Amino acid sequence: MLELYHWEPNTFFLKALVTLKEARAEFTSRYFDPTTFAQFTPDFPRNVESALQLEREGPLLVKDGTVISSSFFLCEYVAEAFPQAGLLPAAAYDRYRTRAWGQYLALQLGPGVCALGCVKYLAPLLARRSKAELSAQLARIEPIERRNAWSALIDGSYDAAGIAAILERLKAPVKRIEEALGRSAWLAGASYSIADIDAYAMLSVLPDLAPELASAAATPRISKFLQTVGQRPAVREALAMSRTGKPHEAFVPGVEPSRWG
Secondary structure, three states: OEEEEEOOOOHHHHHHHHHHHHHOOOOEEEEOOHHHOHHHOOOOOOOHHHHHOOOOOOOEEEEOOEEEOOHHHHHHHHHHHOHHHOOOOOOHHHHHHHHHHHHHHHHHHHHHHHHHHHHHHHHHHHHOOOHHHHHHHHHOOOOHHHHHHHHHHHOOOOOHHHHHHHHHHHHHHHHHHHHHHHHOOEOOEOOOOHHHHHHHHHHOOHHHHOOOOOOOOOOHHHHHHHHHHHOOHHHHHHHOOOOOOOHHHOOOOOOOHHHOO
16 A cells, blocks of 8 residues: 655655656555644654655655655655556666666755745745744754754745855756757656656746746756646646645755755
8 A cells, every 4th residue: 555645746746746646556645734844743654764864844655654755766666666657767777867867856956946945935934924833843843954944944044145046056957957858858768757757846846936047948948848748647637636726836945955055
């Protein structure tokens, strides 16, 4: 039995939902809202790895009581468990490329995208809540790096200069993806794979967050890629699982800021 603990279909959560839908895997949806800190309640599944994963609040897949964390590893597990879906390339080198893209996107694209989304959507949401209640909730978060990621959105750490720095750092990964799509329709070979699901989940919100970086004019190949992947039935099914109707506004702190901040 598969259970997916997830939030709105955006970024890390969208990756997991799309992969399961592409695999036609039967799973039980366990929806939670990480902005209410539901992931810290006693009945939320956890293990050492999930508590320390760099994505922090990302999805969890539970297979017969075993917790699988980190969205790319989760997607890779599903792809291997359901090989008929063809979400991992057959050639060894292309599988290497798939994993290389997963690592690169997680560390070079994910942090900046999540930071911009948090500044635009999550910070205003938290600002409307009781500061005393938030402080009490944050004080219970471990490890401290995870706590600090939330605190930064409350204490105003993201100023104009910081946002400009994030935008500057995003230029390199966006350019690399645009160039890669000029050589092939897909990132890790001749066929669609979890590398493309990964990229789509992180890139699809970028035209809203940073149109100067991702748009039909600035990145025509990425724009075409987003349109193509967005038309896939599995992607549409995953997006239809939104409960708010605004999945593009659902952000939580992303990959360990200390690696890029």
